[in-house]
Amino acid sequence: MLTEPRVDRGALLRSVRELYGLHFEELQFIPLGWVSAGYSVNAGDEQYFLKLWPGGRDAAGAVARLPFVRELHEAGFRARLPYPVPTRAGELSGSVPAGVVALFPFLPGATPADWPKWPDAVLDELGRVLAALHSATPSVVLPREHFSLAVADELRLHLGERIVRPERAALMDQLELLERLQSAVRGLPQRFVVCHADLAGDNLLVDEHGRLSALDWDSAMLAPAECDLALLLHGEQPVDGNVLRRVLAVYPVDKPLELDLFAFFLLRRYVSDYTARVVRLLHGSPDAADAEEAREGMRTWGSAQWERLDATLSIARGALLDR
Known part of the structure; x- marks a missing residue:
């Protein structure tokens, strides 16, 4: 909080x-x-x-x-x-x-500034961490990704609200695209691994020796590897594709990766981030600072993201072709 x-x-x-x-x-x-x-x-x-x-x-x-x-x-x-x-x-x-x-x-280190424009050595280590995570075989049973769109149902409940009304048409377009992507990814082979589901930016610390600390495992699950890899391209737009290229350079090449999964996980995240801020403004009784952050976040992490989804996917496509 x-x-x-x-x-x-x-x-x-x-x-x-x-x-x-x-x-x-x-x-x-x-x-x-x-x-x-x-x-x-x-x-x-x-x-x-x-x-x-x-x-x-x-x-x-x-x-x-x-x-x-x-x-x-x-x-x-x-x-x-x-x-x-x-x-x-x-x-x-x-x-x-x-x-x-x-x-x-209390883990050592700090989050470097300007995610994802971090030193190559740190991004390479992040790739090794993700590869190790996706190879893990824990005995503890984790929740499984079902490609659900509960967030879309939640957002639809608020489409008539004043703070959402100016973007209603664009939101409907995103929800329709998200449903098409949901149908597409549910038809793909189910290659599930252990995923963190948000291993980027503020959830990473780097100590003086370059070792990473991975924070906030509240959403860990079994999901396609793209669940983690796609969110490497989640940042303030326009995003920098170097992080994905560096990670994939040390990531196992024998693991197939699908662009539609990148699209699904990115767009669902955009809609989720937007919806969370709408709900906070409408039902969370935020103070003035929180309310301003939420309104700015609707743009920065919502509409500004989906407006550049095609450009972001072009970066992902190029990185996948270069593997």
Whole structure:
């Protein structure tokens, strides 16, 4: 969350001390994400990241994936992972009066500026991380991609709203195209791998030695590899195709990749990002700063993206031909 929820920090601190049996010091709110609130907290010389889902809302999917992240970490995954620290009872998350919480080590590094225009060496390492992830065979059962369009149904409910009305015709065109793409990709061979579903930009840290930390596994699933690869081309337009070319240069060439899957995952993301901001404006009671960010985001991450979908797919097509 970009704005801290209405939480009694003192009460939350006492709750997590009891839950984990550690003498945590002051909680420091970190503004990031949409669904959960993040805090930095120290216990002696150790720094941790505390994730709070206020009231327990939207926690179920993320909590269900925590055993997978811990298993991937224990298997020696190439990138550092925010593996969950067990509670005193041995659980990977816990309930407190403020909601549901999970605790993680505070990982080193920083997110470089200007995604995706990062140093080639970092992009090459990202390619190796993705290749390792897509080869993983975890014992934990993950959700499976069904190419659903629940977000399209949600957006249709708001097409008459004032903030959406000026783009109604363009939105209908995007929804029709998305449904055609859905039909096309459901007819393709089902080659599913473990995917992060958003391994780009702010979900990556790079330390001083070039090692990556991969954050936010709340949406990990079994899906086509294009689910991860397509989103390498998700950034402020016009996007830079170097990231996809660098990643594919170190990615296994024996894995077939389909342009229609790139198109589906990109357009669904554009529509999802647009819809999330519409819903936030209409039902989220945002403050002035959040409301302005949401309105700007409708353009930056929604309409400005789908207006250049063909150009973005041209970049993807070229990168696939160069493999």
